[in-house]
Amino acid sequence: MTEPELPSIGRRGVLLGAAAAAGVAGLAASGGLGGPTRAGAAGSVRTGADVAAAANWSAFAGQRIGIITNPTGVLSDSLASIVDVMAGSGKVEIGGVFGPEHGFRGSAQAGESEDTYVDERTGVTVYDAYGANDAKFEALFAEADVETVVFDIQDVGARFYTYIWTMYHAMIAAARAGLRFVILDRPNPVGGTARGPLLVDGFTSGVGQDRIVQQHGMTVGELARFFDGEFVAGKAGRRLPALDVIKVEGWQPDQLYAETGLTWVLPSPNMPTPDTALLYPGTGLFEAVNLSEGRGTTRPFELIGAPFMDHRWNARLNDAGLAGVRFREAYFNPTFSKHAGTVCAGVQVHLTEPRRVDAIAVAVTMLCAARDLYADFDWRAEAGGGQKGRWIDLLTGSSRFREQFERGAAPAALIARWRRELTEFDRRRQRYLLYPR
Template sequence: AVAVNALRRRLARRRPRRVLVGLEVAASQSWRILRGANGEDEKNANDKNKKTRVAVFTNHTGVCPRTGRHVVDMLHACASVDLRLVFAPEHGFRGEKQAGYSSGGAATDSITGVAVFDAYRSRGDPAALASVLEEADVDCVVFDVQDVGARFYTYVSSMYDLLVAVARLNNDFSSPSETKTKDKTARRLRKKSRRPRTRVVILDRPNPLGGTTTEGPVVVEPGFDSFVSRVSVPIRHGMTVGELALLFNKRFVASDPCNPSGRKLAKTDLRVSPMRRWRRWMAWEDTKLPWVPPSPNVPSPTSALAYVGTCLLEATNACEGRGTTTPFELIGAPWADNRLAREMNNVLGATNKEPSSSLRRGALRRRRPTAPSVDARTRRPASACVWREAHFTPSWGKEKDVKCVGAAAMFSSSEDENLGENLALSKIAFVKRALFLEGVEVLLALKKLYPTAFQWRGGAGARE
């Protein structure tokens, strides 16, 4: 018994093992993944002293969780890397810009002196990215950005444009029919004069919504695609950026109108630096990683859980919480009232049960975690949260300095309808608590309660 107790104390003192992101894995391997298939660049095969020419597509989230160093600083200090260019997505290289804005024009990183190209300004135009890459003459493009798990988050659209641009560049803008020519001499000369291929390396990071659940419409109908819906994947896609890159390349890159070659990236041209210790059931808290807000309005992991659903309000005249301290967890409008919170709780089956007798007595028993329950009335998954009445005044945004009434999402670490019966919420249950279903129900509740005041936004006022 003494030995068992000693072992328990020793195990209790052990720090939980943190997930290692793709950046850490690549750095621990001396950045071998940046070099060619045989460990050396095609351009530099005859000169061992030459460095790998690298461009980086990243923002403020591309940091090492252990040291806090940025991927650009790490690559700039690497003796085997010649850092040529940095691409910045929406919100800018340092993440200081609000939604719909970016760095704006050409700039230079003050620390490394590397040129920064605003990729968001050329969004939806892979040909522009291909021209910049060709001018920079790089061997490899590294992508390291933290996603939030929603299709309409623009970082994954930027990654898609990057893949199309590199595929266009690697295949010399030629069409598949040109490669079938019977003139072997012409084919050989064209192959000899072709520029060396550029590779894409994805440094993988966790999906804050987990990887066990997908939700929402999949198909993007012709004519309705935009930079917030580039390809047909679920709104809550349940994939990491590395998995998305492989999917994009396999199914969409070859058929993209901006890729006249009609060919995708070769296996050696697209690599993913995988994470270690990450499992699909993991919520962000399970990864033990620090949270770096991917954008100014996703300040916490719970904001990411809410964003995938309540961001749908951006297409309406209701407020999605921008300009408050809890964006996307707080919803409302100047014309709404306290009925919204009650309607949400009623529709989604959120209960107001009193704690059980065992909880009031404090006699809590640890139970084996279970999967999220299903509401017996609607046969749908139990509510991801409870909604409370909320009054707020946004400091900026659609309803700047205007008092709004609505509802606020209250997340918990246990299933409210089983409070006191099952205090240990299962890991699978946690990652299923993203608010996509709730976001749809919010739209229906607003239309039902305020049929004349609620409106869809259109024209120039609506976001892409």
Template sequence: MLDGIDTMVIDLQDIGARFTTYISTVAHVIDACAEHGKGVIILDRPNPLTGTRVTGNVLNAGYVSFIGIHPIPILHGLTIGEFGRLWARDRQLPTPVIVPMDGWRRAMWFDGTALPWVPPSPNLPTLDSTLIFPGTCLLEGTNLSEGRGTTRPFEIIGAPWVEPDVLADALTELALDGVSFRPVYFTPMFSKHTDARCGGVQTHVSDREAFDSVTFGPWLLATLKRLYPDDFAWLPPNDGSHFIDKLAGSPELRETIDTGASIEALVAGWSREAAAFERDRSDILLY
């Protein structure tokens, strides 16, 4: 497949979350080019969620998949070029050539770049949905709708058995920073619960600097499990593991929810893992 080329050029807009497959594609391209003696050039692009937000657990090596290709936190704070450098470093492969950005700073959100927002996915139509995605994406491992099939994917979530006001009140009682919840009914046009009337909430971020989408995810799952123990369910295991475990990077989140263990302790452990990764990544940063 690589016959006839000297160098592969990668130009992809990532969103800064471990689940997304853009960085997995970069990893596979670097591997293939190294195997065949081809060069790699990455045209760097902004991390839409800044390069300073490093949060969430580091993926357990036993749960590597296309939605979790490398032991990094849920929010890794890297540009796509920096991820390429990290991948090559950790696998002892030739370092790709990075064409760096001009003027980007780590604290920048995407809307501070003056670049047009081009949806990196049909299900991430706005920066708002991308901001919330690292938390609500975990619902992909459950029987709830994560909002696919609506005009507000990952902002709107729910299921036919969810009572909107009850869920909104329960999430509000958590007093999470920078966010509020609006009760909604919605009908997905495709994906989970197609054509079924669902109850749920829309997540509204009022202060994106204060809102921690990664921490929000476990609290959301725990609240849904507590309110609807007979209806809430994980998607059945496939290929030997639950899909939620692939998303979460280990079975720890699922087991914490199922046993009613402490979300605070879970999140504290995640914070320690993220801090260790932040130290480890320092030598591959470009900005």
């Protein structure tokens, strides 16, 4: 099967004239708004929002826009919300804000959202868009009467982090409605390397809507280009009439987030640091088992354990000699979520060489060791008596991992199973990338 031809710059409907006059460079050969990517020293990185603001928001001149954002949608110098700054500038007509999981202002916990309301500061209507499918987004865009949809959220690079699927459904809706779509791009804090298994048909859910690997290795701008080129036409009947990416300046995908000079704003309540993000594409799998993944502690997805575990897990994991990490025997008492109010024994995963970490390999090794050491280890019990093990299937993208794991496969065998599909995914994504690998 041949891959779809990427549209020419002309077909993308990029508004270059006013933006260039205000200091935003034209489309680079890679296909995004903004100047050429350059290796950035600490403090030299500018997000897509910073670039757009420096151009007095001219990329949105004459357009009534709707914005999908959350507390991470800030300008680097002031840490002020882009919505607050846009509304106060008098340069942008905002038809509505669309709040994802946790809400626009970030007041909701995991699996929750903020109700639709009129924002007190800006007077703009904020619509509850958590869990919205493309039909719901299309209705919201019509209600807000927008011509351009803007997406600005800090992603963390894992397939099961829900913000990218909010973007996916919004893109399909925008394609159906004939709306322009603009990404204000931000760095991927786990870098530009793709890792892990591919989601397959029959295993789509709120934590994975289409066929990408577990750690996609793209910025949201690159991922949006991939979605548009690979999936949108099949869902909407046509591709987006205009997809523009206002690129990050001064960033390369091998940079650690701490090297960017950007302030880390929590993308969600349980993603407190860039270290958490580096581990999450792997340790997020502990959501699917009867161990605490550290929710209800100050180091979620780094502290992992259960009441039935002991010091042997820590010793087994350190003996594995995994690159970039060291394990410390740890005891903790979660304040909410699994095993709340009960002391758990387990480990804290410490990053020793962050550039070398393969979070998915780390998590697979941890899971295999827990399976082999503890008879009480099991898949998480599903609410309402649902199929046990279904959650690990949804997180890994198929039943293959679970089936092989239950047969006692070693970590190396589990990882080898997805190498071919990962290689093919990496080949497919190359034409959509904006930053050199």
